[in-house]
Amino acid sequence: MQNNIQEDLKLFNKLANDFLKEEKLKPLSNYIKPEDLYDKIDLALNDYPAIDDDFKKTLHQLILSTPKSSSKYFFNQLFGGRHSKGILGDLLAVLLNNSMATYKISGPQVGVEKEIIKKVCDLIGYNNKPGGTFPTGGSMSNFMSLIIARDNKNKEIINKGFKDNLIAYTSENAHYSMAKSASFSGLGKENVRYIKCNEYGQMDFKLLESQIKNDLDNNLVPFYINATAGTTVLCAFDNIEEISKISKKHNLWLHVDGAFGGAVIFTDKYKSLVQGVEKSDSFCFNAHKTLGVPLSTSVLVVNDVKCLETSFGNKASYLYQTHDNDYNLGQTSFECGRRNNALKLWTMWKSIGTRGISQIINHEFDLADFARDYVVNNDNYKLYSFENSLSICFNYKKYDPIDLCSKLYENNKVMVGFGYFNKQCFIRLVTINGENSKKDILNFFKTLEEFVESNKDLIKKIK
């Protein structure tokens, strides 16, 4: 088989067309048990090349057997659907294959990344020499924010490691990357305080302040607060305005983890959910979650770009040979060779404008209202989530949500997950696919109801 890009682009087009057709006809790929995987698909790598025809057939089978995350039956993750202009940009980025480390390697792509960062900082209201970068995802954005905050507290940590007993604060409903970041950064998982939430899943800021005081009294060194804009399960928005007062008063870094809900900065209608965000020190959002841009597209911005340079800049004479550091983005990023994750967001943003992005977010909140109304107005359902959220958490009749989600998946009906809040378990429907309509949401509920009615005795009940 030849290494021939023209031929392979033809093959790509054919596979892409087959896949898109199949996605409509058969939105769920047949579930394959992990233990059957190698029997069903020829995944083995051999000493000798595959026969051309076998290679194509296997590739075809492989893509059609993969879960279809853009179909109308996929509600399992905080991403779903696709924006075609995002796909276009990402395909081009693959073809161009630059690395975002220096201007010399990526040229105008540096401008693409910088333009997005500038616009995002404007939308937030950062005005103290702001800047940012494109980490590999929300987890990495959170990790980088913790490192910046650590070094901002004490620059010596970069060279000498920890001396003081630093303490970070987040909500008990924060994303699990917070714990991992604490471990990776050398802070230690036990030095994160998980602050209790109110009945709506928002961090209780009074408890936050009393915990900080308590730690200060014990000669510990508070340095970082991680507030969440859209918690992973409930999509609850912490009160940034109140939390920012506490961070200012005690001189702590305030990071806003908007990986899920942070894209509300694009819409006047919902921006108030992150009121006070301009008073934070860093902020991130994932365009691959609510905006339909391919994985991963996470934007991390800081109010003062110097702190990114302090934590992530380093000398490397074999790499940085031309241009100012303003244009050598490797001086503010985690990786050295770094994929161009900006272009796909830029192509989409350029093509639909900020207004188009705002319409996508508004539409997703409309879908959430529609789904919530459906649940509230139907006695067979019980609602566990709240307004101004893209998560609709519910249980149907007395069916066990864990068993119901698994059976819906294994029987190729619909992909949806479950979550917990205050020890209650429930199904979590997320309206993060801007391509969906109310009809698609209604179809989700009908699919679930019909499946339950015809499998009543097979699904476990809650005690």
Ligand SMILES: *Cc1c(COP(=O)(O)O)cnc(C)c1O
């Ligand atoms: C999804 C999510 C993350 C992690 O983002 P990844 O891109 O999956 O690493 C972080 N925080 C919150 C609140 C999230 O919902």
